Amino acid sequence: MKLQSGHEVVPLEGHEREKQLKDFQGYTNGLIRLMPGRWLFPTRFQKVADRIYNFQHKKSDVVVMTWPKCGTTWTQEIVWTMMNSPNLDHPDAKSPILARSPFIEMDMFFPELKPGELPPSEDPFYVAFKKVCGNKNPADGMHVQLAEDVADPRLIKTHLPFSLMPPALLDTCKVVYVARNPKDVIVSFHHHSRLVKLHDYVGTFADFAQYFVDDDLVFGPYWLHLKEAWERRTHKNLHFIFYEDLKVNPLAEIKKLDTFLNTDLTEAQLNGIVKYTSFKEMRARDNAPVFEFEQKGVKVEAFNGEVIKKDGGFFRKGESGDWKGKFTPEMDDKVNHWIRKNLDNLGLEFKYGL
Numbered sequence: 001m002k003l004q005s006g007h008e009v010v011p012l013e014g015h016e017r018e019k020q021l022k023d024f025q026g027y028t029n030g031l032i033r034l035m036p037g038r039w040l041f042p043t044r045f046q047k048v049a050d051r052i053y054n055f056q057h058k059k060s061d062v063v064v065m066t067w068p069k070c071g072t073t074w075t076q077e078i079v080w081t082m083m084n085s086p087n088l089d090h091p092d093a094k095s096p097i098l099a100r101s102p103f104i105e106m107d108m109f110f111p112e113l114k115p116g117e118l119p120p121s122e123d124p125f126y127v128a129f130k131k132v133c134g135n136k137n138p139a140d141g142m143h144v145q146l147a148e149d150v151a152d153p154r155l156i157k158t159h160l161p162f163s164l165m166p167p168a169l170l171d172t173c174k175v176v177y178v179a180r181n182p183k184d185v186i187v188s189f190h191h192h193s194r195l196v197k198l199h200d201y202v203g204t205f206a207d208f209a210q211y212f213v214d215d216d217l218v219f220g221p222y223w224l225h226l227k228e229a230w231e232r233r234t235h236k237n238l239h240f241i242f243y244e245d246l247k248v249n250p251l252a253e254i255k256k257l258d259t260f261l262n263t264d265l266t267e268a269q270l271n272g273i274v275k276y277t278s279f280k281e282m283r284a285r286d287n288a289p290v291f292e293f294e295q296k297g298v299k300v301e302a303f304n305g306e307v308i309k310k311d312g313g314f315f316r317k318g319e320s321g322d323w324k325g326k327f328t329p330e331m332d333d334k335v336n337h338w339i340r341k342n343l344d345n346l347g348l349e350f351k352y353g354l
């Protein structure tokens with residue numbers, strides 16, 4: 001099968017499939033690779049891929065694009081607040097960010113609804129879907145339809161690379177790309193993959209790091225994702241943020257965003273948003289959606305309670321350089337070698353790096 005983006009869909013088979021499905025127990029419907037690029041996705045990505053590739057973006061849209069765990073949610077909250085609630089008084093501000101700023105490919109993680117079946121009425125995404133999309137059919141993809149129908153100016157989240165998004169994306173709307181030191185990404189995504197039952201990673205940390213450097217994690221090669229964005233960095237509609245810079249001086253980064261987005265906020269509003277979107281305040285509000293879904297015929301909670309107790313929830317640590325002390329010397333050597341090789345090709349540097 002070929003996608004409209006030109007990628008060939010190759011189902012993962014044999015030993016590779018067995019290993020993945022044993023380590024990631026949430027990928028119950030198997031995985032596919034997209035060639036070229038070796039992008040790895042749950043099989044159901046095929047159902048939404050062309051729809052996302054042909055998505056009708058509007059001039060007023062803003063897309064937050066990142067590889068997982070690079071600070072997507074933080075950036076979404078900053079941008080959403082700048083665009084919709086600069087005085088921190090919007091009535092919807094406390095609702096889950098993914099209801100206000102839809103995750104366009106998220107349907108790929110959920111089991112398909114059977115004919116006539118509806119999501120549980122308390123599912124926060126279904127609540128948002130009904131409010132935003134009215135009588136539309138949730139079986140046609142709740143998240144992609146949320147992205148279509150959410151109020152303007154739409155703020156859309158994606159972990160897809162440019163090559164899987166509409167070719168005219170940057171000529172149509174604005175994109176904020178967030179990058180983060182890959183060592184911190186490994187630590188954060190390992191936590192996330194254990195925490196979130198849609199991934200349900202049960203393997204070791206060392207194996208997870210190996211999956212990462214081998215480009216064998218869902219969402220695909222970290223460097224290729226970054227490279228596709230970095231090559232476009234001079235486009236007037238693309239704004240690059242590094243998590244590390246946002247951490248060191250959020251006000252300076254939010255001011256750059258203010259210029260990029262033409263939001264024209266006052267100094268008091270900008271300072272208010274810095275505080276409102278600080279790790280401390282976002283963790284205290286923690287509005288990550290709580291939902292259940294069906295996994296292997298059984299209803300499971302979205303988050304693993306044991307992991308939360310031991311290592312924290314979605315808002316885990318929110319720091320740069322937290323990888324230090326977590327990598328064995330052997331793992332550190334391997335990742336350093338991999339970073340050097342790839343950074344040299346791109347000509348960029350990460351703070352708190354090697």
Ligand code: A3P
Nearest residue numbers: 069070071072073074188278279315316317318
């Ligand atoms: P850690 O696991 O290192 O704590 P994403 O939103 O792309 O999934 O990224 C999640 C990472 O960003 C997590 O990193 C999370 O704690 C961190 N994060 C979320 N909100 C943040 C904030 N306001 N300030 C700093 N880091 C934040």
